[in-house]
Amino acid sequence: MVIIASNLVKRFKEFRAVDDVSFEVEAGKIFGFLGPNGAGKTTTIKMLTTTLIPSGGKILLDGNDPQKDPLAARRSFGIVFQDPSLDGEMTATENMKLHAVLYGVPRSSQQERINSSLDFVGLLDRKNSFAKTFSGGMKRRLEIARALLHTPKILFLDEPTLGLDPQTRNHVWEYIQTLAKEKNMTVFFTTHYMDEADRVADEIAVIDHGRIVARGSPGDLKKNTASRTLEEAFISLTGHAIREEESSAKDRTRAMGRLWGRT
Amino acid sequence: MSILYILWLRQLKRFSRSRARVLASLAQPLLFLFAMGFGFGPTFEKAGNGNYIQFLAPGIVAMAILFSAMFSGIEILWDRQFGFLKETLVAPVPRIQIVMGRALGSATVAMIQGMIVFFICLIAGFQIHDYELLPAALAFMFLIAMLFTALGTAVGSLIEDMQAFPLIMNFLVMPMFFFSGAIFPVGNLKGILHDILRCNPLSYGVDGLRGALSHGAVFGMGTDFVVLGLATLALLVLANYFFSKIEV
Numbered sequence: 001m002v003i004i005a006s007n008l009v010k011r012f013k014e015f016r017a018v019d020d021v022s023f024e025v026e027a028g029k030i031f032g033f034l035g036p037n038g039a040g041k042t043t044t045i046k047m048l049t050t051t052l053i054p055s056g057g058k059i060l061l062d063g064n065d066p067q068k069d070p071l072a073a074r075r076s077f078g079i080v081f082q083d084p085s086l087d088g089e090m091t092a093t094e095n096m097k098l099h100a101v102l103y104g105v106p107r108s109s110q111q112e113r114i115n116s117s118l119d120f121v122g123l124l125d126r127k128n129s130f131a132k133t134f135s136g137g138m139k140r141r142l143e144i145a146r147a148l149l150h151t152p153k154i155l156f157l158d159e160p161t162l163g164l165d166p167q168t169r170n171h172v173w174e175y176i177q178t179l180a181k182e183k184n185m186t187v188f189f190t191t192h193y194m195d196e197a198d199r200v201a202d203e204i205a206v207i208d209h210g211r212i213v214a215r216g217s218p219g220d221l222k223k224n225t226a227s228r229t230l231e232e233a234f235i236s237l238t239g240h241a242i243r244e245e246e247s248s249a250k251d252r253t254r255a256m257g258r259l260w261g262r263t
Numbered sequence: 264m265s266i267l268y269i270l271w272l273r274q275l276k277r278f279s280r281s282r283a284r285v286l287a288s289l290a291q292p293l294l295f296l297f298a299m300g301f302g303f304g305p306t307f308e309k310a311g312n313g314n315y316i317q318f319l320a321p322g323i324v325a326m327a328i329l330f331s332a333m334f335s336g337i338e339i340l341w342d343r344q345f346g347f348l349k350e351t352l353v354a355p356v357p358r359i360q361i362v363m364g365r366a367l368g369s370a371t372v373a374m375i376q377g378m379i380v381f382f383i384c385l386i387a388g389f390q391i392h393d394y395e396l397l398p399a400a401l402a403f404m405f406l407i408a409m410l411f412t413a414l415g416t417a418v419g420s421l422i423e424d425m426q427a428f429p430l431i432m433n434f435l436v437m438p439m440f441f442f443s444g445a446i447f448p449v450g451n452l453k454g455i456l457h458d459i460l461r462c463n464p465l466s467y468g469v470d471g472l473r474g475a476l477s478h479g480a481v482f483g484m485g486t487d488f489v490v491l492g493l494a495t496l497a498l499l500v501l502a503n504y505f506f507s508k509i510e511v
Contacts, residue, residue: 102354
């Protein structure tokens, strides 16, 4: 098992954003983590990727405990964040170069890898343009190329295809599926596109209100809920209510606190 | 080493590419230099304190460095809001290297701005007292730059909200500048103003710079160096501590 999360908890004051979540992901598998807004997806990813310290539970990434040995854990994964994380004042190449140095990509192969990654996402001809001049989709592509630059064992994708057109989305997923198969790369992703999850995920976990409510292959989930599509299955699992999501964990905490009169 | 270098380089590139920022950061020191330097000059001389530009220039150089260094430190906040900070925080690199790479870059930028202001002071009529002390002047400039980059980094790691920025400028940066002896002599001061000055690390930077460039240092350049060095170390430790606690 490349990713192991056991009894993961994250509390923001009284509010349990992630409440006793456990799952395991096998090497080379594509794992979809689905849930409505504010269900705890991003909080979970943040804990897995060492930017948020869990209130309880245990994580192992490729055998490394992010809390005990964050550097080893960080070396094992690449991540595409939900919101942008490029330096707009630097060119595409400079963003890639900085990443290569941070991840210790050998100097001799840096240039070649940067160029081939940029080429794959169709940005090679724009490699000397500033990231701030890119459209939303181009920024996304650059971030995906960057996350794969150091050939990580695990790839975390937090709504990676948001803002991408179907062509690019298919292209990106095809490439990720190939990497998963050929390089045995493990993929952990969240998305709101159910058709996408249905198509690419080997396994899915549905999280709601900080708890995992269902697990299995897309086929299993559809069968168990007697649904024709994954979207129907998702809605039958999580209900029709529209969720509110605040901009930051702190805001969310306060909002939930007010809702329950706990401020 | 290469990590420190690439983060250092990033700060320099950001600086050299943003001409508006260069100009904006130079405007304030120059305004002070010309308005105060030439405005108060005759009064200062009549009071028997000699040439005011000779006195003021080191203070204005320190001011330019203070503003630039604090600003770059607080830029962490900017990086956090625009997302780039996450990229460095999930990298398999100890956070101390990220802080130090950034800080060295920001300090270099602040020193460059200090030098530009210094050259303008030379054009405005400032005369270097002793050329042999120029390396000491550079050392003081570097210490001031590191100290306030560290302070800016500590503050920038603590606050999450861009709206706190004017608060910091008005309640931290401006008072530090005004109560540093950059614009008036500290030798004859007594009481609470004197005590405030002695507690302000910038006072020692200004004093040391003045000692190296023109008038003699009031506290003594040795004292200045030691106090400034210790304050810089303490703030670097603090900056590293707060930065290591950042969660995004």
